[in-house]
Amino acid sequence: MAVFTSVSEAELTAWLGDYSLGQLLELQPISAGIENTNYFVTTSNGRFVLTLFEKLTADDLPFYLNLMAHLARHGIPCPSPVANRRNQLLGTLNGKPACIATRLPGKSTTAPNHEQCAAIGAMLAQMHIAGQSFSQVMPNPRGAAWRAATAPQVRPFLDAQQAALLDSEVALHAQNNFASLPQGVIHADLFRDNVLLEENRVGGLIDFYFACSDALLYDVAITVNDWCMNADGKLDDARAQSFLRAYHAVRPLSDGERAAWPLMLRLAALRFWISRLYDKHMPRDGELVNAHDPGHFERVLKNHISTQQTVWL
Numbered sequence: 001m002a003v004f005t006s007v008s009e010a011e012l013t014a015w016l017g018d019y020s021l022g023q024l025l026e027l028q029p030i031s032a033g034i035e036n037t038n039y040f041v042t043t044s045n046g047r048f049v050l051t052l053f054e055k056l057t058a059d060d061l062p063f064y065l066n067l068m069a070h071l072a073r074h075g076i077p078c079p080s081p082v083a084n085r086r087n088q089l090l091g092t093l094n095g096k097p098a099c100i101a102t103r104l105p106g107k108s109t110t111a112p113n114h115e116q117c118a119a120i121g122a123m124l125a126q127m128h129i130a131g132q133s134f135s136q137v138m139p140n141p142r143g144a145a146w147r148a149a150t151a152p153q154v155r156p157f158l159d160a161q162q163a164a165l166l167d168s169e170v171a172l173h174a175q176n177n178f179a180s181l182p183q184g185v186i187h188a189d190l191f192r193d194n195v196l197l198e199e200n201r202v203g204g205l206i207d208f209y210f211a212c213s214d215a216l217l218y219d220v221a222i223t224v225n226d227w228c229m230n231a232d233g234k235l236d237d238a239r240a241q242s243f244l245r246a247y248h249a250v251r252p253l254s255d256g257e258r259a260a261w262p263l264m265l266r267l268a269a270l271r272f273w274i275s276r277l278y279d280k281h282m283p284r285d286g287e288l289v290n291a292h293d294p295g296h297f298e299r300v301l302k303n304h305i306s307t308q309q310t311v312w313l
């Protein structure tokens with residue numbers, strides 16, 4: 001259920017009076033998603049997605065909306081927020097910050113093939129290059145400080161062996177500094193459900209609300225950990241190679257990035273193990289109870305440690 005704040009056709013028609021989008025033809029709630037209220041909107045000018053932000057505030061949002069506008073201007077297939085008649089990307093609808101953005105084609109897959117892994121690898125590299133000219137900066141809200149603060153909160157829910165793994169990985173990554181690797185704006189959550197595909201082509205990248213400034217290789221590791229992973233938490237080496245080769249062909253990876261790769265995969269797995277543990281054991285009021293399985297990323301992490309992942313290009 002992803003309509004937390006209802007919008008009627010009459011309310012939307014009045015709100016659209018502030019835009020040059022023509023006449024409202026159709027308003028359809030979107031059931032997927034857990035963070036925001038989303039509707040598909042069709043007007044006489046085209047197809048759009050209306051988002052009412054349920055948690056992010058009007059102070060947080062300019063970074064994300066400006067980033068999407070920037071990337072779309074550079075040809076990246078991401079939602080392009082539409083400006084109102086006062087040239088603002090962000091409005092207010094039914095008491096919530098709201099925006100209307102272009103609707104992208106395609107649908108997500110849960111079982112990507114080699115070509116799709118290569119297509120998303122190439123697209124991620126293009127996004128990283130396009131992001132180099134985006135000047136706004138957003139420190140990673142799920143970075144070292146967040147890990148240090150959140151790990152002790154989830155630790156009481158773990159057995160001794162899990163707690164030891166958590167402690168050692170958090171300590172390891174507290175010492176690592178990836179600042180010498182290429183940095184820039186990253187999506188930080190480019191899981192399969194945040195990519196729309198048309199056959200083997202990327203139709204759209206969506207859900208930029210974890211985007212931030214960090215090592216580009218970290219984004220590669222987050223994405224590979226989802227797109228090229230088997231259900232048992234073991235990396236599919238062949239799909240990972242397809243992904244990395246396609247990425248490298250667009251943005252060549254450096255020797256420093258190659259050296260950091262095994263640790264980066266572990267860091268990316270740790271981040272989602274911790275957030276899933278937190279969401280499972282400490283759900284916020286009104287949040288969905290069917291949180292993602294933390295055990296999956298615990299297995300991914302253990303596999304990365306035991307194999308010292310060396311798959312590369």
Ligand SMILES: Nc1ncnc2c1ncn2[C@@H]1O[C@H](COP(=O)(O)OP(=O)(O)O)[C@@H](O)[C@H]1O
Nearest residue numbers: 030032033034035036049079102103104206207
């Ligand atoms: N710009 C878009 N174009 C096409 N579909 C979209 C777009 N934005 C969102 N969607 C659809 O809406 C669903 C929920 O969006 P999402 O951003 O994941 O929501 P939430 O922020 O609540 O997690 C997506 O799975 C996708 O099907």
Ligand SMILES: N[C@@H](CCOP(=O)(O)O)C(=O)O
Nearest residue numbers: 034035189191207272276292
């Ligand atoms: N991809 C993450 C969940 C991030 O939250 P969402 O709002 O994008 O669903 C995970 O799988 O843990």
